[in-house]
Amino acid sequence: MATKRSLRRQALTTLLVSIAGVMLVALVLSVLLLRFTLLRDFETRLRALAQDLQATVTRGQDGAIDLGDFTPDAAFSERFSGWYWLVRDGEAIVARSRSMVAESLPSSGLGETQPTKGPRGEALLALSLSVRGADGLLVTVAGPESAIDRALLDDLWIVLSSVVTLGLMLMLVVWSQVNRALKPLQDLAEDLGRLRTGALTEVPPSQFSELNAVVTLVNALLADSRNLVAQARDTAAKLAHGLKTPLALLAARFGTGGTSPDLKVTDAVDSMRCLIDQNLRTARTARASAAFSDTVPLRPVVEDLVFAFSHVFRERQLLVDVDILEDLAFRGSRDDLQEMLGNLLENAHAWAASRVSVSVGREERDDLTIAIRDDGPGFPDSILVAMTQDNSSSPADYATSPTGERAQSNGLGLRITRDIATRYNGRLELANSAGNGAVATLRLP
Amino acid sequence: MRLLLVEDETSLAEELAGVLRRADFAVDTCATAAEAREAGLIEPYDAVILDLGLPDGNGLDVLADWRAQKSLLPVLILTAHDRFADLVAGFRAGADDFLAKPFRNEEVVLRLMALIRRSAGGAQGPIVCGDLALDAASGEVTMSGLPLKLTAFERRVLRYLLIKQPAVVSRTELSxxxxxxDTDRNFNSIEVIVSRLRRKIAPCQIETVRGEGYRLDAGHGD
Incomplete structure (x- = not known):
């Protein structure tokens, strides 16, 4: 069943969302931490100011309050700036910052920074200290809580940019690692593709142990499949051969010159033989595929077949030209190549008037092109039409050869050749040459 | 002509031997590779019909042994294995022809006649001696175009002399x-047969070459 889910997309989505979440949490924690640090700084500043004021404030002999050389920064002079100080003598305010104008601050906890409200209702943090040696004298320093938030906002971009940069870097690393992690899978898929086209005979081992388990299994399945094909072919062959000898006995006994000549029986034997041959040859080619492939040098196969047919068709005294470059090879099974070339060469030998030629080269996107020509009467139109159709109709009309028994099955042979070529993603083209004779061209990847 | 039929299926061997005898061949049979190997090297067969799947070995190995011993025995492979690879292996091993089972009897006879004629150096077409002609395809002998009435044994003798002519054939070779x-050989019987043949094929002659044997001759006027 086809699925649109992508391992890469799923891994990237999960990881990137997780990173974004973690970064968000990190951002929040960073902001909280920063605010806490700013608050500590703020409190330290308040305590320093309060201690400074505490150290400089004195009560004179006359009871007058002397602020000494206490000189806070300009914010304490700015009206309602939020930065305030004041000195209480008991409940009375005896001195205050100019920023307070004439307002007051509520009393706050002694020695501890505490939130309070300013004259305008603004949120403040205030710290009160008692002046040593001056009973009843209390100094209070307050600052606006908004100063912390302003400082926080000032520093926030640094936190934010750091977190975002870190997040982006993490995402980049994750994207790169996901791709890197999936690359061996992509390589495996490409190897399987090459296996299917016959460029490889088995999946090469991976450098990753996790994938090697898959590679081992795929190769084992491939071997099993090859064995099954071989077994199926062997079974079909054994069955066919097992039947042929008893049929030979029937043919001999009931044939001309036999002990009980009977034309009907010999005709029936012929029919059975045709049926067996057809099914046996179909079984041989049923699983032809480049996936079960070796590299088969072409020249020896062609030369073997030409040698064999030079004997079979010896009486015809044909001239046979073979033109094949030494290094050309077919990626597939030797049996399949023999079956295809055997059928075509047998056909050419059976029908040639005086000459057969075989030429092999590489054309069209490096395809192997095998052309077998003869100078006979050429293919009948019915064959040329039948072979262009997909419905595997047997061109049995072409089954009458002037020589030899084997050639009588050439109609089947052409169809089988076409079917094998198709399974290798190749094709068989039949044509008649302009002058005289037939040309069968096999194009194989 | 005398044949060796190597076939381990007894019924088929008997039936095919019968067919070949009715086609006027002398036929010896054997069912194992060992027997075939020895017989092919010792006996002067005109041709061999060789099955490949024998109980004690492959017929191709037997054939390879014969060829290694420089035997030129014409060999027709008769097998149920008929892939192109089997065809190639058969001819590469030195076979002269290849026929797949099941076969038509007349096809076997035709192939054998062609093999024997080729091994005797004959060209295509009938073998002719004066008015006598041997149809190499059917094995039929005609005289002036008409079938010659001959017994099976007479036909065997005459066909051999026709194929071998103009060479002299000794009585031993002929027998x-x-x-x-496993047949008792009797030179007197051959003499009788030759005498009968002389009458039937006149004006062609079977000449007796003293101390050597017989030679077929077209006779006067040829």
Whole structure:
């Protein structure tokens, strides 16, 4: 069943969302931490100011309050700036910052920074200290809580940019690692593709142990499949051969010159033989595929077949030209190549008037092109039409050869050749040459 | 002509031997590779029909042994294995022809006649001696175009002389090629047969070459 889910997309989505979440949490924690640090700084500043004021404030002999050389920064002079100080003598305010104008601050906890409200209702943090040696004298320093938030906002971009940069870097690393992690899978898929086209005979081992388990299994399945094909072919062959000898006995006994000549029986034997041959040859080619492939040098196969047919068709005294470059090879099974070339060469030998030629080269996107020509009467139109159709109709009309028994099955042979070529993603083209004779061209990847 | 039929299926061997005898061949049979190997090297067969799947070995190995011993025995492979690879292997091993089972009897006879004619150096077409002609395809002998009435044994003798003509054929050679292995050989019988043939084929002659044997001759006027 086809699925649109992508391992890469799923891994990237999960990881990137997780990173974004973690970064968000990190951002929040960073902001909280920063605010806490700013608050500590703020409190330290308040305590320093309060201690400074505490150290400089004195009560004179006359009871007058002397602020000494206490000189806070300009914010304490700015009206309602939020930065305030004041000195209480008991409940009375005896001195205050100019920023307070004439307002007051509520009393706050002694020695501890505490939130309070300013004259305008603004949120403040205030710290009160008692002046040593001056009973009843209390100094209070307050600052606006908004100063912390302003400082926080000032520093926030640094936190934010750091977190975002870190997040982006993490995402980049994750994207790169996901791709890197999936690359061996992509390589495996490409190897399987090459296996299917016959460029490889088995999946090469991976450098990753996790994938090697898959590679081992795929190769084992491939071997099993090859064995099954071989077994199926062997079974079909054994069955066919097992039947042929008893049929030979029937043919001999009931044939001309036999002990009980009977034309009907010999005709029936012929029919059975045709049926067996057809099914046996179909079984041989049923699983032809480049996936079960070796590299088969072409020249020896062609030369073997030409040698064999030079004997079979010896009486015809044909001239046979073979033109094949030494290094050309077919990626597939030797049996399949023999079956295809055997059928075509047998056909050419059976029908040639005086000459057969075989030429092999590489054309069209490096395809192997095998052309077998003869100078006979050429293919009948019915064959040329039948072979262009997909419905595997047997061109049995072409089954009458002037020589030899084997050639009588050439109609089947052409169809089988076409079917094998198709399974290798190749094709068989039949044509008649302009002058005289037939040309069968096999194009194989 | 005398044949060796190597076939381990007894019924088929008997039936095919019968067919070949009715086609006027002398036929010896054997069912194992060992027997075939020895017989092919010792006996002067005109041709061999060789099955490949034998109980004690492959027929191709037997054939390879014969060829290694420089035997030129014409060999027709008769097998149920008929892939192109089997065809190639058969001819590469030295076979002269290849026929797949099941076969038509007349096809076997035709192939054998062609093999024997080729091994005797004959060209295509009938073998002719004056008015006598041997149809190499059917094995039929005609005289002036008409079928010659001959007994099976007469036909064996005459066919051999026709194929071998104009060479002289010794009585021993003739008996080697017209008698089967387990048959009592009788030169007197051959003399009788030759005498009868002389009458039937006149004006063609079977000349007796003293101390050597017989030679077929077209006779006067040829």
């Amino acid at each position: 080697d090629h017209v008698y089967e292995r």
